[in-house]
Amino acid sequence: MSTLILADHDNQTLGAATLVAVTAAMKLGGDVHVLVAGSGSGAVADAAAKVPGVDKVLHADDAAYAHALAENVAPLIDGLMSNYDNLLAPATTTGKNVLPRVAARLDVQQISEIISINDDGSFDRPTYAGNAIATVKSSDAKKVITVRGTAFEKAETEGGSAAIEAISGAGDSGTSSFVSSEIAESERPELTSAGIIVSGGRALQSGENFEKYIEPLADKLGAAVGASRAAVDAGYVPNDYQVGQTGKIVAPEIYIAIGISGAIQHLAGMKDSKTIIAINKDEDAPIFSVADYGLVADLYEAVPELTGKI
Template structure:
């Protein structure tokens, strides 16, 4: 069996979720190849070649793939699938946009957000907002799979010596253009790779409260800052800070939830954290059901107090 991993990268380096996808691909058996599609992406290709378990890196370096437009990248993957039994990608926004198109073109059912590989045809994936795990078996000749990066160990970034092969696709399909991106720049760790996360909910009441209450604690801990969907919808924090089923799935060593009640969709995104600390004035809040430690009280008093003692 041969498996193609569609890499999530920034042209210079690989995303951590891609390393988890390499591990998942290895569990399917056979050779693991990594596809780097981008512009000026030699750095990412070099990094992929060093990843343990990777036997070949395919580099599609073209201006058409610079911004990972699905209309351009999906045909590239579809063409390459003639030589592969499965394509695996991390369940990131980029792959969620591209792989369903690949599955449709190949006329197969996509297996989304797999958290376990039973064998080459059988997979485990969460349903009901993560409250149950379904075991699904696919009889499709070609498998199209996205995997949760928090469910698989990250492949080692050294020890590999894969060859790099240049490939080409159909180029620009001419049906979409990249208009621009509004990116949040921060010196704090990225949410999906952070070992510690401090998240705030709607109870904070404003964006200023995030800056004066949540961010000082995060800075003391060297943590990433997250937010509930309610806080994001209220405009307190940008979309890319959202933790939850409709945001980012995280599993840090320590997750501190301040003013978050614990809606099902939020719990689905963080309940695999190793240690969960909940701070909420409502002792009946659902978040306490999954928390390892709970503080019942006013977050505007308790969080600054925690910060002052660090």
């Protein structure tokens, strides 16, 4: 039994979600290899080699892989899979983009966003926006699996000493090209790795109110800022703030939901948080069903008072 993991990275830093995939791979047993496909990504390969549990790092350094274009990365992985029983990737934007294409090339069914691995070889994954957990088992000879980034403990970042092997693939397929990226820069922590998240909902009514009420509280707590889909769709905050089924899946130590009613799509993205605090003037809001601490109050009064006391 051997497993290949597609590393999530930005050519400089190994993504934290990759550490979760390593833990999942170790539960499958056998050798664990990590593929770092990028350009100028030597530091990422070095970091992957230091992760305990990783037996080998395959490093494909080519300009064709600089932006993780699925049309280029999928053929690379396909060419390697004759040596592996399982292919894993974190359920990030890259993993969700690349792995279905690999599954199609291998003619197998993908198992998406698993949250646990069972002793009988089956996998648990959320369905119906997390309201039900499906247990699935595949008879395919090779398993193609994405791993929810909050489902397993992160592997350590030091202590390993895996060998790094340089490999090459077909390179640029010529079927797609990178045009540009718009990356939001912030001094606050990134949502998926933050220990504390302060999220706002449609009740904030405007982007100005996010700046006035949510951001000062987040800054005092050293927290990331999140939002419900309703707030994003209304244009209050950028898309990358969205937490939920169609946004980012998070599990911080503390999640503060302000003016968020708690639609099932939002709960699917944050209900694994260690401690959930909800502030909402509607005492029947669904968010209170998952909250550890709830305050029924007008956010425009409660949030400034809370911020002032920190």
